[in-house]
Structures are given as C-alpha cells and as structure tokens.
Amino acid sequence: MAQKTLAGKTVEVTEEGYLQDPQEWNEDIAKELAQEEGIELTDEHFKVVNFLREKYEEGANLTIRKVGKSGITDIKGFYKLFPGGPLKKASKIAGIPKPTSCV
Amino acid sequence: MENQDKNQKIKKVSIICAKGNLEDVYAALVLANGAVMDGLEAKLFFTFFGLDAVIKKRMNKLQTATVGNPALRMPNGSRMPKLLGLIPGVQNMVSSMMKKQMDELDVPPVDEFFDMITAGGGEIYACQLAVDMFKVKKEDLSEHVLDILTVGEFYEKASGESSQIIFT
Numbered sequence: 001m002a003q004k005t006l007a008g009k010t011v012e013v014t015e016e017g018y019l020q021d022p023q024e025w026n027e028d029i030a031k032e033l034a035q036e037e038g039i040e041l042t043d044e045h046f047k048v049v050n051f052l053r054e055k056y057e058e059g060a061n062l063t064i065r066k067v068g069k070s071g072i073t074d075i076k077g078f079y080k081l082f083p084g085g086p087l088k089k090a091s092k093i094a095g096i097p098k099p100t101s102c103v
Numbered sequence: 104m105e106n107q108d109k110n111q112k113i114k115k116v117s118i119i120c121a122k123g124n125l126e127d128v129y130a131a132l133v134l135a136n137g138a139v140m141d142g143l144e145a146k147l148f149f150t151f152f153g154l155d156a157v158i159k160k161r162m163n164k165l166q167t168a169t170v171g172n173p174a175l176r177m178p179n180g181s182r183m184p185k186l187l188g189l190i191p192g193v194q195n196m197v198s199s200m201m202k203k204q205m206d207e208l209d210v211p212p213v214d215e216f217f218d219m220i221t222a223g224g225g226e227i228y229a230c231q232l233a234v235d236m237f238k239v240k241k242e243d244l245s246e247h248v249l250d251i252l253t254v255g256e257f258y259e260k261a262s263g264e265s266s267q268i269i270f271t
Binding site (some may be wrong): 061062063064065068074075076078079083084085086087088101102103 | 132136137139140141142208209210211215218219222223224
C-alpha cells in the first residue's frame with residue numbers, strides 16, 4: 001500500500017495505483033488519474049465512470065459486456081474512450097478496485 | 104533466453120483452436136478477449152473441427168461431449184454415469200446448461216464474443232486447409248473472419264517481438 005497526492009488530497013492507493021477507498025474519489029481525482037493514463041476526460045468518459053461506480057456499489061461483477069449493454073457506449077466505443085485496457089483503466093479512474101473478471 | 108528480461112510483457116498472442124467442442128472454442132475466445140482487454144494484440148486461427156466456431160450456422164450451436172468426458176459432473180457434484188451421456192438429448196441439455204451458466208457470468212454466445220474481440224482490435228482467421236477439407240464456402244463463414252490463411256501466412260501474422268503462440 002502507498003500514499004499518493006491527487007488533486008491536493010492525500011489518498012491510499014494499491015501498488016498498481018487503484019484507490020484503496022472508493023469513497024475518497026471525486027471528479028478532480030478522476031481527471032488527474034486519467035491524465036496519468038494519457039486520457040482527457042469528457043462527459044462521455046464520466047458517464048462510463050459513473051456507471052461503473054454505480055454498478056460497483058450494487059456489488060455487480062464488472063465486465064466489458066455490461067458496459068457494452070449500458071446504453072452509454074458500445075464495446076468499440078469503450079475501447080476508444082479508454083484505449084489499451086478499457087475496463088482496468090476506467091475502473092482505476094473511477095476509483096474502484098481493479099476488476100477481477102476475465103470478460 | 105537467459106538474457107531476456109523476466110518482466111518483459113507479452114505484446115501479442117496468436118491462438119490456434121483446432122477443436123469444435125464448446126469448451127475448447129470458449130477457452131480460445133476467453134484467452135483472446137482477455138488479451139485485447141489488457142491491451143495486447145490478439146489473433147485467432149480456427150482450423151480442423153475448430154472451424155465450426157466460425158461457420159455461421161454452427162457457431163452458436165456448439166456442444167460439449169457427454170461421451171468420453173470423464174470430468175463431467177451432475178449438478179450435485181457426483182460423476183455423470185457414463186451411459187447417461189449416450190441417451191439422445193442429454194448432450195444437448197448439458198450444453199444448454201453450460202451456456203446458461205456462462206451467460207450468468209457475462210460470457211456471451213460465440214457470435215457476440217467475436218463482436219467483443221473484434222471491437223477491441225482482435226483478428227479472426229480461418230484455416231485454408233480446413234476450409235478445403237470440409238468443403239466450406241466463404242459465404243458460410245462469419246463476417247468476423249478477416250481472411251482464410253495458409254499455415255505460413257498465419258505464422259507471418261503471428262511473428263513479432265514478445266509474441267506468443269497458444270494452441271488450445
């Protein structure tokens with residue numbers, strides 16, 4: 001475990017940089033985490049991020065397929081929004097744990 | 104090999120699927136999808152009976168063998184009696200149950216799985232020899248199939264630094 005300062009706030013993160021406590025998340029933290037991944041967050045990104053946070057809170061197992069059926073974007077769009085590992089990157093930016101799903 | 108950095112990440116996987124059982128095809132699909140999800144390049148090559156996975160009329164009707172499959176269990180966890188597997192309809196029922204279980208875990212039907220893999224940039228190929236052998240026409244194949252390749256052409260596509268070939 002490590003500490004990290006994001007958007008002026010000191011938060012606990014895992015070795016891979018995922019927030020330890022999803023409650024500490026806010027939109028500025030999301031923007032800074034996204035920048036580290038080389039992503040400039042748009043409204044579309046935030047819709048996906050908020051969808052993932054909602055589903056996480058419901059205790060759902062997060063998958064690419066769920067995002068594809070969310071009505072926000074299709075799977076191709078999801079890959080475009082978060083290139084090179086959409087579910088992991090979007091989860092990290094959403095301040096939720098690293099996804100454990102294989103799909 | 105000794106000089107190779109152990110932390111060197113895999114950049115590309117090429118997966119060969121030569122069997123048409125539900126579980127063999129899904130193993131290949133899960134591996135390929137997992138690769139593109141992680142930002143790796145992935146290529147799938149279907150050959151011999153694996154070709155069924157890219158034949159439009161067959162791809163969503165794959166079955167798992169109830170004969171000669173010693174790992175098969177009853178819903179209560181006991182081994183499935185061998186003769187039961189021979190009864191007409193049992194293989195169909197077992198396969199349907201497996202598909203239902205997978206769907207609950209967000210593992211989609213074969214055609215939708217191809218949608219997911221290609222959406223992430225994965226590429227699907229069919230084997231020339233198998234196509235000739237089973238007398239399959241190009242129009243019988245799923246539109247996800249990018250090309251029909253010879254072995255040599257497949258190896259060419261599979262080459263590159265930090266590239267792995269997996270045979271399921």
